[in-house]
Amino acid sequence: MTARIIDISWEPEQALAEASARLAEGLPVAIPTETVYGLAADATNPAAITRIYETKGRPRFNPLICHMADLAMAERYALFDPLSRRLAESFWPGPLTLVLPLKTDCGIHALATAGLDSVGVRVPKGFAGDLIRRFDRPLAAPSANTSGRISPTSAEHVAEDLGDKLALILDGGQADVGVESTIVKVEGERIRLLRPGGIAAEDIERVARRTVERQASPAPTIEAPGMLASHYAPNASVRLNATAVRPGEVLIRFGGKPVSGADIASAVFDLSASGDLAEAASNLFDMLHAADAMGAGRIAIAAIPDQGLGEAINDRLIRAAAPRDH
Incomplete structure (x- = not known):
């Protein structure tokens, strides 16, 4: 199998239609986001999530971020405290992931959360948000690369790494931000930084009006993606x-x-x-x-x-x- 590549700037409607069809079949699709390219699949479908892990060779104790079309959609799946809501309203759509308690029986499968009772939620900018809106289900979407390797910031990077394992790659050009989202978790009055990323901690502190606490390294437990000691590694x-x-x-x-x-x-x-x-x-x-x-x-x-x-x-x-x- 060799992946079909669609340039979303030339064929946006075709890209949305074909991607939605592949996602409905339970297949992962490589999609552009403002951070890096993601390997997206239906977060409510265990077979689809399994294909993400198999395609990437990703350890299943490493949870996946679930991407939503907007805050209203995120509220269908996760519980928001006032501070998390303030951060969401300030930084979404954008490169911020909030780790939130899952709603009971919300539909996101335990494979996507690695069995945790919380979920990392993000609302991406641009085409990815349009696709989620069209599909009307959250997309689990880690970076579209072999697990532990350099993250992809172009469709070419994805094709070189996973092109023989995918049916569809959507080409949105070079990613604007170029590093993954910042991941934070609100615990009462505390904000913990689980992974630094495309939004500086200082910007979060200005909105939250409190200090963002850094995570101990190495992390004692894996609460979010990007916390493994070895990650993002080249062959060299x-x-x-x-x-x-x-x-x-x-x-x-x-x-x-x-x-x-x-x-x-x-x-x-x-x-x-x-x-x-x-x-x-x-x-x-x-x-x-x-x-x-x-x-x-x-x-x-x-x-x-x-x-x-x-x-x-x-x-x-x-x-x-x-x-x-x-």
Whole structure:
């Protein structure tokens, strides 16, 4: 099987119709979102969810985010406290996932939540939201890549990795944000950051008018996606906070800052020559894909500031550089 690819900018209605039909058959479909490309399937259908796990090779103790068309749809499946509602009203549609208690008998299958009594809920921007509205059921949609590998930010990335395992890939161009959603969980008056992502914790703090508490690392329990120690990994090994390049390494730097030995690097990429963290986040996975495709054994990555979206970038890089089981 080779995936059919539809450009949603040229054939939006056909893309919606074909994707809805495949989803109704219980098949996963690769869809563009503003964060990364997602491998979407009906979150109420256990066979469809199983196909997500099988296609990705994803461990089943790792829960899936359930994507909704809007807040009203999310309220059919999850219970909102006042603070979570305020965050939803401020940041949806957008790259924020809220971990919320499931409503009793709401229809989301336990396979999607890894048996937890809570669910990660997000309302994506653009075409993904239109598709969910058309389908009228939540879509479980982890990143459309082999589990643990670099997340896809283009249809080409998906096709290269999973193209022989899928019937349909929807091409929406390059993802705007380029890293996954920020995941938070409200517990009474506390907000815990389970995964940094496309919305800076500082922006959440301004709306919530309280401090966002960081998660211990490594996490004692898996409450949301992206909490595994090793994740987002290229084939090459990753060396962080590099101040000098070693022979044969590909260099990824930031802000145009010189790195000693750059002239001997196999290639040099700059996440943002101007030092723009939003641009760096958008380029991160694409540049990791490009560096990995060069066949280098190691990727050296210069230091990235840890404020704002830099927190999400560094989170992904730390997990990409973590020891692996294989």
